[in-house]
Amino acid sequence: MFAIAITxxxxxxxxxxxxxxxxxxxxxxxxxxxxxxxxxxxLVIGVVWANHHNRFRLISRSDQVFLVIxxxxxxxxxxxxxxxxxxxxxxxxxxxxxxxxAVYSGTLAMNAVFFTLLWLYxxxxxxxxxxxxxxxxLRAMTxxxxxxxxxxxxxxxxxxxxxxxxxTLIVILALLFILPELDSTSSVRRSAGG
Amino acid sequence: MFAIAITxxxxxxxxxxxxxxxxxxxxxxxxxxxxxxxxxxxLVIGVVWANHHNRFRLISRSDQVFLVIxxxxxxxxxxxxxxxxxxxxxxxxxxxxxxxxAVYSGTLAMNAVFFTLLWLYxxxxxxxxxxxxxxxxLRAMTxxxxxxxxxxxxxxxxxxxxxxxxxTLIVILALLFILPELDSTSSVRRSAGG
Amino acid sequence: MFAIAITxxxxxxxxxxxxxxxxxxxxxxxxxxxxxxxxxxxLVIGVVWANHHNRFRLISRSDQVFLVIxxxxxxxxxxxxxxxxxxxxxxxxxxxxxxxxAVYSGTLAMNAVFFTLLWLYxxxxxxxxxxxxxxxxLRAMTxxxxxxxxxxxxxxxxxxxxxxxxxTLIVILALLFILPELDSTSSVRRSAGG
Amino acid sequence: MFAIAITxxxxxxxxxxxxxxxxxxxxxxxxxxxxxxxxxxxLVIGVVWANHHNRFRLISRSDQVFLVIxxxxxxxxxxxxxxxxxxxxxxxxxxxxxxxxAVYSGTLAMNAVFFTLLWLYxxxxxxxxxxxxxxxxLRAMTxxxxxxxxxxxxxxxxxxxxxxxxxTLIVILALLFILPELDSTSSVRRSAGG
Numbered sequence: 001m002f003a004i005a006i007t008x009x010x011x012x013x014x015x016x017x018x019x020x021x022x023x024x025x026x027x028x029x030x031x032x033x034x035x036x037x038x039x040x041x042x043l044v045i046g047v048v049w050a051n052h053h054n055r056f057r058l059i060s061r062s063d064q065v066f067l068v069i070x071x072x073x074x075x076x077x078x079x080x081x082x083x084x085x086x087x088x089x090x091x092x093x094x095x096x097x098x099x100x101x102a103v104y105s106g107t108l109a110m111n112a113v114f115f116t117l118l119w120l121y122x123x124x125x126x127x128x129x130x131x132x133x134x135x136x137x138l139r140a141m142t143x144x145x146x147x148x149x150x151x152x153x154x155x156x157x158x159x160x161x162x163x164x165x166x167x168t169l170i171v172i173l174a175l176l177f178i179l180p181e182l183d184s185t186s187s188v189r190r191s192a193g194g
Numbered sequence: 195m196f197a198i199a200i201t202x203x204x205x206x207x208x209x210x211x212x213x214x215x216x217x218x219x220x221x222x223x224x225x226x227x228x229x230x231x232x233x234x235x236x237l238v239i240g241v242v243w244a245n246h247h248n249r250f251r252l253i254s255r256s257d258q259v260f261l262v263i264x265x266x267x268x269x270x271x272x273x274x275x276x277x278x279x280x281x282x283x284x285x286x287x288x289x290x291x292x293x294x295x296a297v298y299s300g301t302l303a304m305n306a307v308f309f310t311l312l313w314l315y316x317x318x319x320x321x322x323x324x325x326x327x328x329x330x331x332l333r334a335m336t337x338x339x340x341x342x343x344x345x346x347x348x349x350x351x352x353x354x355x356x357x358x359x360x361x362t363l364i365v366i367l368a369l370l371f372i373l374p375e376l377d378s379t380s381s382v383r384r385s386a387g388g
Numbered sequence: 389m390f391a392i393a394i395t396x397x398x399x400x401x402x403x404x405x406x407x408x409x410x411x412x413x414x415x416x417x418x419x420x421x422x423x424x425x426x427x428x429x430x431l432v433i434g435v436v437w438a439n440h441h442n443r444f445r446l447i448s449r450s451d452q453v454f455l456v457i458x459x460x461x462x463x464x465x466x467x468x469x470x471x472x473x474x475x476x477x478x479x480x481x482x483x484x485x486x487x488x489x490a491v492y493s494g495t496l497a498m499n500a501v502f503f504t505l506l507w508l509y510x511x512x513x514x515x516x517x518x519x520x521x522x523x524x525x526l527r528a529m530t531x532x533x534x535x536x537x538x539x540x541x542x543x544x545x546x547x548x549x550x551x552x553x554x555x556t557l558i559v560i561l562a563l564l565f566i567l568p569e570l571d572s573t574s575s576v577r578r579s580a581g582g
Numbered sequence: 583m584f585a586i587a588i589t590x591x592x593x594x595x596x597x598x599x600x601x602x603x604x605x606x607x608x609x610x611x612x613x614x615x616x617x618x619x620x621x622x623x624x625l626v627i628g629v630v631w632a633n634h635h636n637r638f639r640l641i642s643r644s645d646q647v648f649l650v651i652x653x654x655x656x657x658x659x660x661x662x663x664x665x666x667x668x669x670x671x672x673x674x675x676x677x678x679x680x681x682x683x684a685v686y687s688g689t690l691a692m693n694a695v696f697f698t699l700l701w702l703y704x705x706x707x708x709x710x711x712x713x714x715x716x717x718x719x720l721r722a723m724t725x726x727x728x729x730x731x732x733x734x735x736x737x738x739x740x741x742x743x744x745x746x747x748x749x750t751l752i753v754i755l756a757l758l759f760i761l762p763e764l765d766s767t768s769s770v771r772r773s774a775g776g
Contacts, residue, residue, distance in 0.1 A: 265431070290406060
């Protein structure tokens with residue numbers, strides 16, 4: 001489903017139409033907000049996907065409540081192409097930029113909330129996780145989820161003060177959430193080997 | 195295929211265009227029927243998917259008739275994005291609301307009919323199901339399928355009297371069909387363990 | 389990929405727009421060619437998918453030539469949504485009906501040609517098929533592929549004389565190609581058991 | 583994800599609208615750049631997919647850096663439908679043809695760069711590859727990746743001199759990159775068997 005949501009992003013970028021004496025290059029350059037929105041959303045979904053994939057291997061059971069939260073989480077992920085298109089359309093437009101960025105960062109914050117809920121539900125008291133997993137690893141992951149959620153909510157709040165700062169924070173978050181995963185991955189290995 | 199149908203739902207929501215003195219926020223709020231339709235369809239397909247996945251693990255064989263019913267069932271599932279878009283477009287329009295909700299609930303009723311047929315074909319006399327499965331579990335599932343079908347057909351009939359009541363019933367059905375599954379899942383475990 | 393092509397078909401059906409004193413029901417009924425085209429293409433792709441799936445389990449190896457024919461075959465399958473949309477648009481239009489049906493049936497004939505080539509390449513002299521498979525089963529399947537190809541080409545030729553007859557033949561072919569598969573499937577079982 | 587990107591290509595070809603005294607056939611023939619772009623992109627993505635699939639079976643581990651390069655590579659692949667639509671729209675238009683072909687060939691060159699990076703990262707010092715793989719096989723593959731990258735960059739440069747020559751080179755490259763794979767595949771078998 002991540003694969004589909006991520007691939008659909010490109011459909012939202014329409015081919016530009018050039019006027020009689022216009023230049024296609026100018027029109028293509030003029031589309032920069034679409035490329036920016038594509039890259040940001042692709043990074044965000046891609047990183048969420050990779051992390052999700054890594055961490056959910058730890059989850060060894062499932063139950064009906066988990067399934068419900070999972071459907072709601074996927075509903076949020078599948079929604080991302082819409083605010084992405086909104087961002088492309090209105091980021092250059094001073095009157096509507098704040099609204100577009102608020103909806104975009106709000107959607108990402110909502111995603112972070114649901115992923116955190118999903119993790120907390122699974123990890124609390126090892127509800128859906130094997131007892132052999134190191135408790136310090138679970139605590140580290142819970143910290144990461146909660147921290148990520150708080151920072152995405154911050155990006156949402158920030159969007160009302162400065163849309164540019166909000167988007168910058170979102171890009172930094174996507175990049176940050178790739179890198180420190182290194183630690184937790186090696187912890188997994190250590191815990192698996194120890 | 196469920197994953198694709200569910201992800202395509204978002205494509206039907208177009209980015210709104212704001213007039214000279216308009217507000218993007220107003221336009222976005224004005225789109226509430228699209229979000230509502232998105233959420234309902236996502237819930238319905240998501241729950242059908244989860245249930246389908248759970249129950250069809252019991253089916254251990256396949257034959258040509260089952261394949262044909264399966265293709266027809268998938269044809270109904272893949273059709274859902276169209277009445278969803280219809281619902282988004284016409285739910286605010288008093289003159290056409292009844293038609294839109296009737297087509298929407300009618301499509302869901304059709305889906306319920308085909309899923310019930312698929313189940314009945316597989317489960318009758320253990321045609322495609324392993325003999326080791328508890329007969330009381332099969333009877334419980336058959337009851338759920340038939341009950342669901344009757345209620346979705348009721349939602350279709352109701353749409354001509356009150357579109358709002360019909361949609362409410364559909365949302366309740368989606369939520370109900372997650373919860374009682376708890377019982378049957380535990381029965382599976384019990385029957386597997388006993 | 390079949391799953392994606394088959395699910396994309398619904399996107400081609402746009403939500404109708406109702407004039408001031410129009411009726412949504414009339415507009416929806418007016419869209420019947422779109423539903424017809426959806427159902428025919430879904431059946432055709434669905435049946436091709438099911439058959440493909442069944443028969444290609446017999447193919448135990450792969451090589452570069454097979455890969456190239458496979459890419460070309462998938463290119464034909466993924467093309468089907470375009471003539472389907474064309475058919476929906478022009479089937480009511482007497483001036484253009486013949487062209488639309490010819491392109492549609494021509495695309496299906498092309499698909500049949502490539503699937504036959506794929507099979508012949510794999511099956512000739514057991515090139516990519518396990519020696520344990522019954523030769524009479526291979527001959528039966530080759531007959532079915534060649535017969536199907538000839539009949540789809542006939543549907544293409546027929547489209548110039550009578551578009552309605554061509555579409556009827558296509559629907560009959562889709563239905564026929566589900567049913568007799570029963571025989572060959574049971575032969576597979578017999579050959580596997582014997 | 584390749585499957586999705588490749589299937590989405592067809593969505594970009596819209597059904598033509600015929601004027602009062604026009605001919606649908608003429609309109610369809612007039613769309614030849616769309617078919618050409620569809621075929622070229624399908625071939626390119628299809629061949630990349632097949633090669634990727636073959637070679638990445640050699641990669642037995644993964645790490646965070648590899649994951650990041652992988653997300654960026656998929657971002658490039660998922661972008662291809664956009665320049666494909668651009669090419670369809672502007673290849674007949676002398677004023678804009680060069681820009682369209684430059685963007686198209688530039689995107690493919692970017693893809694080649696990322697796939698080469700991905701491979702080099704994995705293969706250098708057997709970072710993510712099993713030690714049992716023949717070093718001469720790795721060197722042969724590295725040569726192929728680097729050569730491919732250089733030729734795609736050449737196609738990009740060529741697009742400014744002659745768009746037609748650039749497209750011709752791209753088609754030849756797609757075809758070439760199927761055929762010589764025969765050698766390396768057989769080397770895999772030899773190295774596996776020896």
